[in-house]
Each structure stands twice: as structure tokens, then as C-alpha cells.
Amino acid sequence: MSLFVKGVHHLNINQTIMAKNLLCCVLFFSTCFISAQIKGHITDQNNEALPFVNILIENTYKGTTSNDDGYYELNITTPNTYTIAYSYLGYKTIKKTVTIQSFPYELDITLIEESVSLNEVVIDADNDPANAIMRQAVAKREENLAKINSFKADFYSRGLIKIKDAPKKIMGQEVGDLGGGLDSTRSGIIYLSETISKIQFLSPDKLKEKITASKISGDSNGFSFNSALDVDFNFYKNTISFGNEIISPIANNAFSYYRYKLEGVFYDDRGNLINKISVIPKRKNDPVFSGFIYIVEDQWNIFALELDITGTQARIPMVDVIALQQSFSYSESDDIWALISQSIDFKYALFGIKGEGRFTAVYSNYDFNLGLTRNDFSREIVAYEKEANKKDSIFWNTVRPVPLTLEERTDYIKKDSIQILQESKPYLDSLDRAKNRFKLGNILGYTYQNSHKDYRLGYDIPLTGLQFNTVQGYTVDANLFYTKNYDDYNRFLRASGTLQYGFSEERLRATGTLLYKFNSFSNSFLRLSGGVSTEQFNPSNPISPLVNSISTLFFEDNYIKLYDKSYVALNYSEELFNGFRLYAGLSYERRNALFNTTDQTFFNEKDDVYTSNNPLDISAFGITPFETHHIVKGNITARINFGQEYLSYPDAKYNVGNEDYPTLYLGYETGFGATNSDYNFNQIKASLTQSLSIKDKGRLNYNLKAGTFFNADDIAFMDYQHFNGNQTHISTEGNYTNVFNNLDYYAASTNDSYFEGHLEHDFNGFLLGKLPLLNTLNFNLVVGAHILATPDFKPYQEYSVGIDNIGWGKWRFLRVDYLRSYQSGFQSDAIVFGLKFF
Secondary structure, X not given: OHHHHHHHHHHHHHHHHHHHHHHHXXXXXXXXXXXXXXXXXXXXXXXXEOOOOEEEEOOOOOXXXXXXXXXXEEOOOOOOEEEEEEEEOOEEEEEEEEEOOOOOEEOOEEOOEOOOEOOOOOOOOOOOHHHHHHHHHHHOHHHHHHOOOEEEEEEEEEEEEEEEOOOOEEOOEEOOOOOXXXXXXXXXXXXXXXXXXXXXXXXXXXXXXXXXXXXXXXXXXXXXXXXHHHHOOOOOOOEEEEXXXXXXXXXXXXXXXXXXXXXXXXXXXXXOEEEEEEEEEOOOOOOOOEEEEEXXXXXXXXXXXXXXXXXXXXXXXXXXXXXXXXXXXXXXOOOEEEEEEEEEEEEEEEOOEEEEEEEEEXXXXXXXXXXXXXXXXXXXEEEEOOOHHHOOHHHHHHHOOOOOOHHHXXXXXXXXXXXXXXXXXXXXXXXXXXXXXXXXXXXXXXXXEEOOOOEEEEEEOOHHHOEEEOOOEEEEEEEEEEEEEXXXXXXXXXXXXXXXXXXXXXXXXXXXXXEEEOOOOOOOEEEEEEEEEEEEOOOOOOOOHHHHHHHHHHHOOOOOOEEEEEEEEEEEEEEEEOOEEEEEEEEEEEEEEOOOOOOOOOOOOOOOOOOOXXXXXXXXXXXXXXXXXXXXXXXXXXXXXXXXXXXXXXXXXXXXXOOOOOEEEEEEEEEEOOOOHHHOEEEEEEEEEEEEEOHHHOEEEEEEXXXXXXXXXXXXXXXXXOOOOOOOOEEOOOOOOOOOOOOOOOOOOEOOOEEEEEEEEEOXXXXXXXXXXXXXXXXXXXXXXXXEEEOOEEEEEEEEEEEEEEEEOOEEEEEEEEEEEEOOOEEEEEEEEEEOOO
């Protein structure tokens, strides 16, 4: 009987899915005919479809573009007489005047190739006419930029990402079918999304977007990530943020980066002479474009762009090439050439995965120079209407300015059907049954999941847990975990535990954590943790356990110093208002000293021995650096992100860093109730950090810290202020603004006042990219300066110069720095190797 009931249940589900699929198809094809007001197909003289053709109602900014198959839809609702202009680079603009009495109105167009002529143009090999044209464009750049002080417009964007020949596994992990995106050849669409929004702009850089509709194929609850903010590329500015800061072909210093060649001229439909100019990089690895720029004679505006950039130039390693096109249209009433369409095509490859994609944007219904002020803008730069992701197909077929291709229509129908199936309880249960089977390969890690109730639990024994130090000997870890998600990850509960055994010490330690996230607006978290663990005296953990294991076993340098901590701690964090986040914690701790228990090493050097586990005196074997004690610790820290902007979703708030402003941390830490009253203390501290782009000159990072202790003359050593040193001269950090790479780990630790400052500038190819031969290697020059001062430690400085981005092809994993340290004169020098694959 039960089998029959289950069979009927499955049949009902399948019937429901089929009915919904049929309804989707009926609605789709019916609404296509209902909503398309002026529609048609655009081809060339050989009857080949023309994509990305601009279609505009003459003397307006109301328009659209054709899709990849050459089809277009122009949403006009009022019967009238219209003149419609069809323009496409390389083809003559065609204008059609039509009188429309009823809709839909079909109008197919054939475009004729434009003859780009060099007749009457004298080309001088030493002084191409393009140089004079581009100098005029550069000279008029700021004037043309200033013509648009502000505007409001409608915005539409569509994003499509495909994958080709996807591997079944990546680094041992199953890839699957990526939510139904892969076909039998393991190729297909993995992301398809659309956005409709209202945008407003104020010079020089204020852009605000209100997204009224958002759609993702196969995810009815999701929000697309393609927005106007992400594709705001203004070539009238000196640089364009495109992964890297890329030099515009009409930047003030463009002639230092580009050569130009006049390919020909033609006239647009208004009789403007348009110069087609090749943009040629002087050095292939510079942050520059190549391709064509079209300049309007006498006005020196941009008519259109067809530019490419490699992933190397953009500093986006996984991307092979990016192709960007922009088309502009002229308004006589405003005397403005405005961007009306943009496409970004790219190809990528990484870890055996190859694919391509396109992001299309259409701007329409401009209103220029409306008198907007900064009071019309806030830190909220993107906002979604409450039901933005709930619009049905009838709505989309009514307002979508660029019709879907057959491939895109098929993807929507298929993935929407798959989503219905994959969200059904029988499907989720069958999926769990398959994944929850215990296999021999699960010995080191197993996960049990219930997809319908959205929880997971399991264990893993990570290989990274196999480490070595002179206190515990070899260690092995085992982790237990439980996760439960609520409201699409906006709330969740995480429970975890770790068991660690030290073989030489013959001791098992255990820790556990409960973490609860309350919401995705203030992103408030409550964490309860406790147990017994080994801790480095510096809570920043300056020595990686893996690096320490290698340093100890192979070179007999046991730099890591540990103590035993039994504790229970409660921590809470929340963003109280935009840009202001508060962290607070309270803990009870018992701290006990530890000693070396092993002298094992792979290579026993005759004149080298292990040091003691006492950071105060590395020769003090058997002597404790502190007495065993109990203490209560409290801390409160405020993080202030000045100028922080954010995106408002119906169910979440996402903060966006603003590199024009620094981040300030203000903190207070106290220890009280210690069993040894001398160990009680108070400390106040502050830090200021920022990472900012210096346009084509690279990126500057700095980190300044200062603080002071009160009533802390004889506190326990782990409560001192410690400074991150690096005696291994191996680094796994992205940059060096939080470390002294030639300083002993505990030589400068203090319980008094202190100041440390770090400054690092990555020239990002600005200098080395201009040197012959070296510029082919695509290396980056990095320089740094670091200073540390305390009352008991003479001012210490480090100065470094390094080469980053070392490797081959897309694999750039190494950085090498030479540094010199000074303290009352020259102290020493060192070579630091930075590894980026840890």
C-alpha cells in the first residue's frame, strides 16, 4: 500500500511540473505577441543576423538593441507616426518613418555596409593623422566630460555566462550539472540574469540605482548581481576601473601608453565626419586597451568604442580576453553624446574549466542636468524594490527592451522547471539518500544532510591538522560540525567542535563553538565558545602551524611558543548603524605554562639546538614565563568605515568599501579578577588602515596602530601587546602591512605605550612595465616602509623592495622581497619569500 501511495505522490508531482511547464510555454509565446509593439529582424545584405544594433526613436533616447540573433522589440504603446533610426558600427544608419495605427507592428531591416575610406587622407608614416585627432580628443576630454553634470535614465542589463567541456571533478570534488546548466557534453549556461532599474548620476562619481525588477534563471528567490554600478565605464575619465585601473585612450597621459593609426573616415546620418582610429598598446602588459575608437570630427567626442583587454592587463588571471563595445547617440537639444548601449564579452579558463559570457546594457529615456545635488544621494547606492524578484513572465515580456534569444528562452523554461523539481521533498530526499551513503572514501570526512530541512552534520579529519611542534610533538585534529540554515542563509546556526591530540605530550584537548546569525541587515552574530587549547602568546598567530612544522623539522628552528588555555567566552557583534560596527566579548580563562616534550628533527645540525618554550628567554628550559592563574577578560571594539556605501536588498544589506576613506578601529581591553592581582590590566588602542588606488601608478596600503596600557606593570606575558614578526622569512600574507618581516616574534612586546606603522605601495606594472625585456615578464614592483616604537625598545625600521606577480601564465604565486632593518643604525638584511597558494 505504501509503495502505491508513493507512486501516486511522484505521479502527482510530475503532472504538476508538466502542467507548469506547459503553462510557462503558453504564457511565454502568447505574451511575446501581446507585448512586442514594434518588432523585427535585422540582417545584413547576406541575410546574416546583426546583433547589438542600436534602435532609437529619432531625437529621443527611447530605444533598444537587437539580441544575438538579430531580433529586436521597441516598446511603443501609443499609435502615432515615428521615425526610427537603426545604427550599427560598420554599417550605414537607416531611418524609417512609419505610421502605426495598431500593434504589434513588424518592421524588418537590412543594413548596408559603410565604406570606411582613406581617400583624400594623406598618411605620413612618421606622423599619422590619428595623432592630431587624438590630441584634440584629449584636449577636449574634460570639457566633454563636464557637459553631463547629472542625469536620470532607465537601465536594462542582461548577463549570460556559459561553460564548455566542464570536468566532472575539480581537485577531487564533484562538479555535478551546476543546477541543470550542463548538457550531455558538459556545456551550457551557468548564469542568466536580467535587471531593470532607474538610475541617477551626479558628477563626478555619484551613481544611485533603484532596481525595480530582477530575474535569475532557475532561482526564483535570487537577485541578479549585474547592475549599472558594475558596468559604469566612463572613458572620458583618465582611468577606468576594470579589475585594474585601465588607461583611457583619451587620458591626459594616453600618448605614453598608446600608438594610434587612422583606419578611415565615414559620415553618420547627421553628416558628422567620424574618424575610425586603431588604438595600439605600446607595451602589451600595460593596463591598456587595444582595438578601435571612433571620434567625431570638430566636436572630438566619442562616437563609439570597440576595445579589447587581456586578463593579464586587467589583473584578472582567469580571464583570457574581454571585449567591450560602447555606442553613443547625439541629442541636439542637450548638445550631448550619451551612452545608449554597451556590451562586455569575455572568455575565461581556469582549473580546466573554459567558457565565455556577455553582459549587455541598454540606457534609455535620459533627462540631463536636472539640478541634482549631493543631498539627492545617500550612502545607499543600490536598492531593490520589495517584490523585484517576483515579477512574472507577462511583466518581463512587456518591459524587456532586448528580446531573449532562443537559447535564453530555453534556459529559463528548463531551469524554472528544474527548480520546481529540485525544491520538491521527494527529490531532495532522493538526493540526500544518494549523498548520505557512507563510502570507504568517507573515512577522513563524512557529511549527513537533510536538504528539505536545510541542515548538515558530520566530521572531518583534515590533513592540515597533521602538524608538529616541540611542545606537543605531532598533532592530529578531528572536527565535528552541525549547520542549520534559516531564511535562505539570512539566519543560521553553526555548531562545531575540534579534538586535537599531541602524541609526544600524550594529551587530548577539545574545543567547541556555537555561532548564531540573527539577520542579514545588521549582520549580528552571537558566539559561545569554550574548551582547552594551545595558544600562541601573540593572539594574532604570526606563525603558521604548517610553516612552523617545516621550520622545526627541517631546520631545527622551533619559533612557535605556546601556552595552555582553558576558557569559556561569549562574543557579540553588530552593525549599529551604517559604517559603525561594534564587537564585544567577555571570557573566563585559566592559563598554564607548557614545556618542550620532544627534540625530534629530520636534520640534526651539530651547532643548532631547539630553544625553550619560554618567549621571554629562549634558553630558560624548565622555567615558566608566568605563573598559572585565572582571569576574566573583557573587550569592546568599534570599527568605523568612513564613507561606507551599501546595497539594500529586501532581505539583506551588503556593505561596499569606499577606498576614498580609511577604516578606524577604537578598542578597549581589560583583565580583572585575576588570581594574581598583578595580572589585572587595562589597555586602549586604535588603528587606521586604508587601501587606495593611485590610478595608473598602482595601489597604496597603509596601517597605523597605537595604544597604551594602564596599571599593567607586572601582567602576564600573553596580555602584552605583541607585534607580528617573521623569523622564518616565509610569508603567506597578501601584503605586508601587518608584519615586520625581519623582527623576532617577541623581542619588542610591551606592556606600555606603543606605535607601529606600515606603508606599502604596489606599482602594479607602472615602472617595470616600461622597461624593455622586463615588461614581458609582467612583474610588479613593490616598496615598503615599516616603523615600530615603544619606551623600552629603540625605534625600529624596515625598508623593503620586492617583485610580485612572479610565475608563469595565469599562475602567479610568488613574491620576493629584499629588506633591510635598522635600529640605532643598520641591523641586518633578509630575503622574504611570499607564497600565495596557502
